[in-house]
Amino acid sequence: MDARSILRRLLAIPLLAWAVASLAFFLMRAAPGGPFDRERAPASKEVEAALKARYHLDEPLWRQYVRFLAGLAHADLGPSLKYRHHGVNDILAQALPVSMTLGGLAFAAALAIGLPVGMAGAVWRGRWPDWLGALLTMVGVCIPTFVLAPLAVLLFALKLEWLPVAGWSSPTHAILPVLVLGLYFGARVARLFREGLSEVLRSPFIMAARAKGVAPSAILLRHALRPALLPVVSYAGPMLADLLTGSFVVERIFQVPGTGAFFINSFFSRDYPLMVGLVIVYSLLLLVLNLATDMAYRWLDPRIRHA
Amino acid sequence: MPETHPTTTALAWRRFTSNLPAVVGAAFMVLIALVLLAGPSLLSANPNAHSDAVFEPPSARHPFGTDIHGRDLLARCLVGARVSLMAGLVGAAISVVVGTAYGMAAAYGGGRIDAVMMRAVDLLYALPNVIFVMLVLGTAESAITSLLRPAFPSIADAARMLLLFACLGAISWLNMARIVRGQVLSLRSRPFILASRQFGASPAFILRRHLLPNVLGVVMAYATLTVPAVILYESFLSFLGMGIRPPDASLGTLIEDGARQLNPIQVRWWLIAFPGGFLGLTLLALQSLGDGLRDALDPEAHP
Numbered sequence: 001m002d003a004r005s006i007l008r009r010l011l012a013i014p015l016l017a018w019a020v021a022s023l024a025f026f027l028m029r030a031a032p033g034g035p036f037d038r039e040r041a042p043a044s045k046e047v048e049a050a051l052k053a054r055y056h057l058d059e060p061l062w063r064q065y066v067r068f069l070a071g072l073a074h075a076d077l078g079p080s081l082k083y084r085h086h087g088v089n090d091i092l093a094q095a096l097p098v099s100m101t102l103g104g105l106a107f108a109a110a111l112a113i114g115l116p117v118g119m120a121g122a123v124w125r126g127r128w129p130d131w132l133g134a135l136l137t138m139v140g141v142c143i144p145t146f147v148l149a150p151l152a153v154l155l156f157a158l159k160l161e162w163l164p165v166a167g168w169s170s171p172t173h174a175i176l177p178v179l180v181l182g183l184y185f186g187a188r189v190a191r192l193f194r195e196g197l198s199e200v201l202r203s204p205f206i207m208a209a210r211a212k213g214v215a216p217s218a219i220l221l222r223h224a225l226r227p228a229l230l231p232v233v234s235y236a237g238p239m240l241a242d243l244l245t246g247s248f249v250v251e252r253i254f255q256v257p258g259t260g261a262f263f264i265n266s267f268f269s270r271d272y273p274l275m276v277g278l279v280i281v282y283s284l285l286l287l288v289l290n291l292a293t294d295m296a297y298r299w300l301d302p303r304i305r306h307a
Numbered sequence: 308m309p310e311t312h313p314t315t316t317a318l319a320w321r322r323f324t325s326n327l328p329a330v331v332g333a334a335f336m337v338l339i340a341l342v343l344l345a346g347p348s349l350l351s352a353n354p355n356a357h358s359d360a361v362f363e364p365p366s367a368r369h370p371f372g373t374d375i376h377g378r379d380l381l382a383r384c385l386v387g388a389r390v391s392l393m394a395g396l397v398g399a400a401i402s403v404v405v406g407t408a409y410g411m412a413a414a415y416g417g418g419r420i421d422a423v424m425m426r427a428v429d430l431l432y433a434l435p436n437v438i439f440v441m442l443v444l445g446t447a448e449s450a451i452t453s454l455l456r457p458a459f460p461s462i463a464d465a466a467r468m469l470l471l472f473a474c475l476g477a478i479s480w481l482n483m484a485r486i487v488r489g490q491v492l493s494l495r496s497r498p499f500i501l502a503s504r505q506f507g508a509s510p511a512f513i514l515r516r517h518l519l520p521n522v523l524g525v526v527m528a529y530a531t532l533t534v535p536a537v538i539l540y541e542s543f544l545s546f547l548g549m550g551i552r553p554p555d556a557s558l559g560t561l562i563e564d565g566a567r568q569l570n571p572i573q574v575r576w577w578l579i580a581f582p583g584g585f586l587g588l589t590l591l592a593l594q595s596l597g598d599g600l601r602d603a604l605d606p607e608a609h610p
Contacts, residue, residue: 019430146542154576
């Protein structure tokens with residue numbers, strides 16, 4: 001990927017994020033009800049009107065939008081309408097690192113599980129390690145996290161009492177959520193890596209290396225690994241974005257104070273600024289990681305680089 | 308003696324039947340379909356009947372045990388699986404129709420049309436789709452409650468469920484559009500298309516007669532893989548309390564009910580293990596079936 005197209009993609013990121021944020025801004029306000037409705041925040045008519053005026057919700061839509069854009073220009077996402085003494089920036093500054101820690105650890109776990117299992121499957125293709133790996137990964141792919149997580153809690157926390165049930169106060173609290181998330185994504189990584197590696201191992205340049213008498217370990221590590229990583233890399237970008245912004249289900253079951261709960265609650269409480277702020281963070285991460293994926297792809301595959 | 312060449316279809320069939328997991332998956336799905344069509348009416352237990360026998364572990368009378376209201380979990384699993392499978396089928400059907408039409412239009416339009424249409428897909432990818440479903444469901448739900456419920460209370464629930472299925476389809480067509488576009492792009496400049504155009508065939512004719520039949524195999528294969536994806540998505544939404552509403556059940560809501568009963572005092576494993584196992588097995592079978600179909604119908608594809 002040459003410098004110019006990287007620059008162009010980089011410049012497009014704020015534009016796309018702005019488009020997504022605007023879409024979320026207007027869609028949120030099109031949804032029925034408001035943050036200070038009787039059912040959400042019981043109060044008298046006067047209090048409701050005063051609250052609306054305080055947060056400029058009584059202004060015409062276009063003025064609210066201009067206000068929102070002006071805030072964005074200062075990297076200020078505005079006040080939260082539900083947690084009224086906190087700005088959206090503060091809430092994100094607290095919840096995002098938690099989600100990112102959990103997501104980053106789970107990403108590492110997914111690679112640590114997926115790459116060796118996938119490699120074993122490709123190297124011993126059709127023999128018992130391959131069958132075992134295929135069985136394990138198929139199970140990992142097909143058992144969703146919201147089934148795996150409660151079962152893991154049942155077994156390791158309630159029955160065996162090895163690990164805490166839920167919470168986020170010590171490193172041992174992280175073990176179960178990280179493993180559950182890591183296993184789920186690791187199974188996908190293993191399938192992709194096995195497929196990619198066995199494909200490469202069948203290709204003529206590997207046969208040539210073998211005929212030349214290169215040691216099998218050198219063939220695997222020096223020649224086959226890099227091209228075989230391609231499918232994994234193209235999956236890893238979106239996966240990392242998903243993981244970093246918090247897995248709703250795992251955060252909920254293990255009561256991890258990340259962004260997952262805010263995503264859902266901010267919709268139900270019509271907390272417009274919080275919701276839009278989360279959407280912006282999510283789409284920025286996704287766009288940046290997509291670009292990083294493409295760049296890694298080109299670095300790994302010289303045919304694309306020189307095309 | 309004339310030499311016979313196997314047709315493309317025969318070759319695909321041979322590839323499919325020599326794939327053991329795919330055949331087992333297909334057999335399992337046929338079995339599940341039969342059970343779900345006949346099962347709930349054969350069972351004596353009513354899935355919504357409350358009883359005093361709450362939280363009973365699995366027994367001969369209640370093979371899957373009972374839940375917090377003393378309802379028979381086996382009956383509820385069957386009814387829930389029906390809803391989940393229906394969601395998968397309807398969602399996949401919508402994603403096939405929309406994705407195929409969109410992908411073909413983008414690829415055949417080419418140039419600027421293609422660029423604009425595919426940028427729109429990229430934009431939708433960057434929007435978290437949970438939010439999309441929440442917004443559409445939230446907006447439409449109040450319309451349903453205010454308009455439909457007073458007049459036709461029985462239709463209102465069905466309408467909401469159908470809307471949920473439509474939303475699920477609406478977020479799963481993006482991949483299909485990309486795959487179909489790629490296929491059409493590679494077909495578009497093949498000699499037989501150029502010849503057809505040379506003979507004066509209209510774009511509509513070429514799309515319908517030449518391109519559509521050629522992408523159908525791939526579409527079929529990926530549609531089978533969309534079904535488990537949509538089922539998973541539906542259970543995920545229902546688990547978070549945004550999908551199917553009680554007293555209706557899907558496998559997702561049943562698992563959520565079970566997860567809520569997690570406590571250190573009494574372990575009620577059957578509430579999660581049975582609906583979770585049911586969901587896992589169904590997804591496993593559909594995934595194997597879809598993988599087999601893809602390998603059979605689209606042998607050049609690599610996942």
